[in-house]
Amino acid sequence: MSGLLFHNVDAEWSDPVTTWPYDALVTAIDYGLVPDWQPIFAEIRRMPWGPVARQVEHYLGYRDPDGVSTLFALAIDHARTQADLADRAHVASRVQAAVKRAGKTKAEFAASIGTSASRLSTYLNGKVIPSAAMLARIERTADS
Secondary structure, eight states: OOOOOOOOOOOOSOEEEEEEOHHHHHHHHHHHHHHHHHHHHHHHHTTTHHHHHHHHHHHHHHHHOOOOHHHHHHHHHHHHHHHHHHHHHHHEEEEEHHHHHHHHOHHHHHHHTTSSSHHHHHHHHHOOOHHHHHHHHHHHHHHH
């Protein structure tokens, strides 16, 4: 349990961080300690582009830089990087499943979707994310 108290806001530290008003986030960042920041960090990890992350990012934009602001900025950056890696892996797995369903060689499949085998390889390993239109074509071709 935190010893952090919010003043002049309608929130308690024990409330879900997603319900905290902006002033409560600012109070936690400015006057809290590492245990007080844990619910904020957890929400940033859960939704790296969500409202809490955006509010923290907004505050960091005008807050005087120090170790605390650096820590929060790094937490946001790390969460977004991890989310991006997970999204890339998810898309790559969808492409892999489509190629497998098609029952063709990778070169044949690449030709059937209008790309090269080397480009298809970058989709398969997640180095490149296909456009939405290309992903739709990949999945439509695999299912036809």
